[in-house]
Amino acid sequence: MLRTLSRWKRLEVLALVALASAGLAVAGPARAQTPVALELVLAVDSSSSVTSWEFDLQMQGIAQAFRDPAVQGAILAAGDLGVAISLVQWSGSTRQVLATEWQLVREPADAEAFADLLDETPRFISGGSTAIGSAIEFCVNLIEFNEFEGFRKVVDISGDGRTNQGLRTTAMRDAAVPAGVTVNGLTILNEDPSVDHYYLRNVIGGTGAFIMTATDFRDFARAIRLKLIREIAGPPVAALPPSEQYAAGQ
Numbered sequence: 001m002l003r004t005l006s007r008w009k010r011l012e013v014l015a016l017v018a019l020a021s022a023g024l025a026v027a028g029p030a031r032a033q034t035p036v037a038l039e040l041v042l043a044v045d046s047s048s049s050v051t052s053w054e055f056d057l058q059m060q061g062i063a064q065a066f067r068d069p070a071v072q073g074a075i076l077a078a079g080d081l082g083v084a085i086s087l088v089q090w091s092g093s094t095r096q097v098l099a100t101e102w103q104l105v106r107e108p109a110d111a112e113a114f115a116d117l118l119d120e121t122p123r124f125i126s127g128g129s130t131a132i133g134s135a136i137e138f139c140v141n142l143i144e145f146n147e148f149e150g151f152r153k154v155v156d157i158s159g160d161g162r163t164n165q166g167l168r169t170t171a172m173r174d175a176a177v178p179a180g181v182t183v184n185g186l187t188i189l190n191e192d193p194s195v196d197h198y199y200l201r202n203v204i205g206g207t208g209a210f211i212m213t214a215t216d217f218r219d220f221a222r223a224i225r226l227k228l229i230r231e232i233a234g235p236p237v238a239a240l241p242p243s244e245q246y247a248a249g250q
Helices: 007-021 054-064 067-077 108-120 132-144 169-179 195-202 217-233 242-248
Strands: 032-045 083-090 096-105 146-161 182-188 212-215
Touching: 007 067, 007 132, 032 054, 032 096, 032 132, 054 067, 054 108, 054 182, 054 217, 067 108, 067 217, 083 108, 083 132, 096 108, 096 132, 108 146, 132 146, 132 169, 132 182, 146 195, 182 195, 182 217, 195 212
Parallel strands: 032 083, 032 146, 146 182, 182 212
Antiparallel strands: 083 096
């Protein structure tokens, strides 16, 4: 069943991630993990620079993308195992929320249901600083402690600004990559026209990592649609060097 997390479930997830971040063992029996083609975390900027209208444009753009035939075709092409997807809202160093439970999407009907779920998902975080490194750590821990095991693992960070709080972004990126997690970026250029260069140097990393740019929040729907098609399809056989990854993401 597709649904947003209850308040108590969100608190439970936050507690697990906090324990993991502190290097503490999480008690409980080992669980069998369901194999999937891809584990994908969509991390949506909810910081103070993002107005309610701009936040809505992000959520609407993601929902529209999952209703798009090309995105649904990429999901079908990923194979019978399907794609496990979750959505995170983030801002400051201690402000990250898993806004939807992990969803297994295999068919167009699943993608449509996920889009409907996104339409109903409220803004759990309103305002705060920009802590991209802390958001990456949170998302990687969500991948490590979910019930799926993906052949590929991707964190998709969207944002319009640079880190000004929390864990060092490059350190968290560099910790994610050896864990088998690729970090991609979607930069929104209305606040800082050069934020894409910051993401290129400090945020993205891993096999086939790339950034996509949106000129402003109204352009977000176009960018996220193209980005999801590329992320779900997977990286090319030979990963491009960083300069070419950036050019390909334009």
